[in-house]
Amino acid sequence: MTTKIVLVTGGSSGIGEATARTLAARGHTVYAAARRTDRLEKLTDDGIRPLAMDVTDDASARGGVEKIVEEAGRIDVLVNNAGYGSYGAVEDVPLDEARYQFEVNVFGAARLAQLVLPHMRRQRSGTIVNITSMGGKIHTPMGGWYHGTKFALEGLSDCLRLETAPFGIDVVVIEPGAIATEWGGIAADHLRERSGDGAYSAQARAVADMLSSESNRSRNSSPQVVADAIAKAVDARRPRTRYAMGFGAKPLIALKWLLPDRAFDAIVKRAVGVRS
Numbered sequence: 001m002t003t004k005i006v007l008v009t010g011g012s013s014g015i016g017e018a019t020a021r022t023l024a025a026r027g028h029t030v031y032a033a034a035r036r037t038d039r040l041e042k043l044t045d046d047g048i049r050p051l052a053m054d055v056t057d058d059a060s061a062r063g064g065v066e067k068i069v070e071e072a073g074r075i076d077v078l079v080n081n082a083g084y085g086s087y088g089a090v091e092d093v094p095l096d097e098a099r100y101q102f103e104v105n106v107f108g109a110a111r112l113a114q115l116v117l118p119h120m121r122r123q124r125s126g127t128i129v130n131i132t133s134m135g136g137k138i139h140t141p142m143g144g145w146y147h148g149t150k151f152a153l154e155g156l157s158d159c160l161r162l163e164t165a166p167f168g169i170d171v172v173v174i175e176p177g178a179i180a181t182e183w184g185g186i187a188a189d190h191l192r193e194r195s196g197d198g199a200y201s202a203q204a205r206a207v208a209d210m211l212s213s214e215s216n217r218s219r220n221s222s223p224q225v226v227a228d229a230i231a232k233a234v235d236a237r238r239p240r241t242r243y244a245m246g247f248g249a250k251p252l253i254a255l256k257w258l259l260p261d262r263a264f265d266a267i268v269k270r271a272v273g274v275r276s
Helices: 015-023 038-047 059-073 095-123 144-167 184-196 201-212 214-219 225-235 247-258 263-271
Strands: 007-009 027-035 049-052 075-081 126-131 169-176 241-245
Touching: 007 015, 007 059, 007 095, 015 027, 015 038, 015 225, 027 169, 038 049, 038 225, 038 247, 049 059, 049 201, 075 095, 075 225, 095 126, 095 144, 095 169, 095 214, 126 144, 126 225, 169 184, 169 225, 184 201, 201 214, 225 241, 241 247, 241 263, 247 263
Parallel strands: 007 027, 007 075, 027 049, 075 126, 126 169, 169 241
Antiparallel strands: none
């Protein structure tokens, strides 16, 4: 297996941390990026190189990529994992917050792709892995802005795949289902803050309770299942364009494709406890 130079964003916890450790264990040289490098120190025992990076700051993103190329001479894989979920009714979420979610989840990933592509084109090889979600194929109440970012990243990835194929560059989409990370609790907190009172409070409370419930957390899949799928794509000679894994991902994506919109709406409302 050829050793590859890999950048993993959002590498300090959850899927990013599991991915960095898995790829390093497979012999790759891994740079794990996060805004706070103190949270990355735990990875250094595995030979993972910490990298300070804010994906929403152009100078920070550019400096991180330049540092990798300067030290390693190339960059072979970008794993765009940095992202977060800010839930709340579309009407309630301030546009500044909505824009910031797009800055992190979409424009941050796109900017890093822009920065690594000149190096990958010169190499005539490379892999860009974009972590979307089953939320890039399905929808839930109170998640409009989050789902919007994931749908956008799905479409961006498809176009990028067509554009970069002539240069030997693969673009892979990873679509996790429900994963046992901090994500659910953070999303629930945002939801209660934005829509816990007012016109959408009944829906907001139901969705927040589902996101933060112990029963929900107990059935969620380990971040390792996502890390394993990413590693499979990174090591494949010809990776698939999409990998769906984790609790609920494959059946819900299939149902969304098969069912009329209103029938799928009814299933989603029942699943999240919304009765109206």
